Amino acid sequence: MVPGEESILSNLRRGALEYCVLALLRPGARYGLDIARALGADGILMSGEGTLYPLLARLRKAGLVETTWQESTAGPPRRYYALTEDGERALATFTRAWHPFRDAVDAALEQRAEPT
Template sequence: MKEPGKEIGSENQKAQMRKGVLEFCILLTISKEKKYASNIIQTLKEADLIVVEGTLYPLLSRLRQTELLTHTWEESQSGPPRKYYELTKKGRETLATLKQSWSSLAKSVDHLTE
């Protein structure tokens, strides 16, 4: 069963584009300094990228399983302890590769736009 006034491409598509670079952006975010989940969401939001918890946690787990990042618990002054994420060596290497992938992709799009 589908809604009759189904959403047209543009809205949906914008979300689709965001998906593709999400993992990349999260690695970018952490690369500057270690952060915890809510912190990451905040940073991405400041860059106009909307992400929610339900998306982020599974993604962080996946990145940890592939050993791109590690986490350490730290006490908070107000509330429960926080899980700070940080890039591993492999994580930094992968990020470098992804930066190239991104610029390569941007180049392709430019090429098609002309």
């Protein structure tokens, strides 16, 4: 990684990670490790599980996700996280804001210096 890149990624994650979690839950409930694997697959969105479980707890406390326990054939019961109606609304609001924001950032990054 280039010096400073981790700091930039950390700041970008801070604003978007919770909405990425909500988006992963849109199709249906998932358990924590499954969410961690999906978010950490490329090493960009999440670098380790240490931030995920406190984030899931905050989302639950905010009423954006709800949890249930389900038996597992591969070990102890698992806590599954599902999107609530408030979580759906928060994700929809973020999506509406994200697209023009992303486009504006892309446009700024693609600007070329004007010849003098």
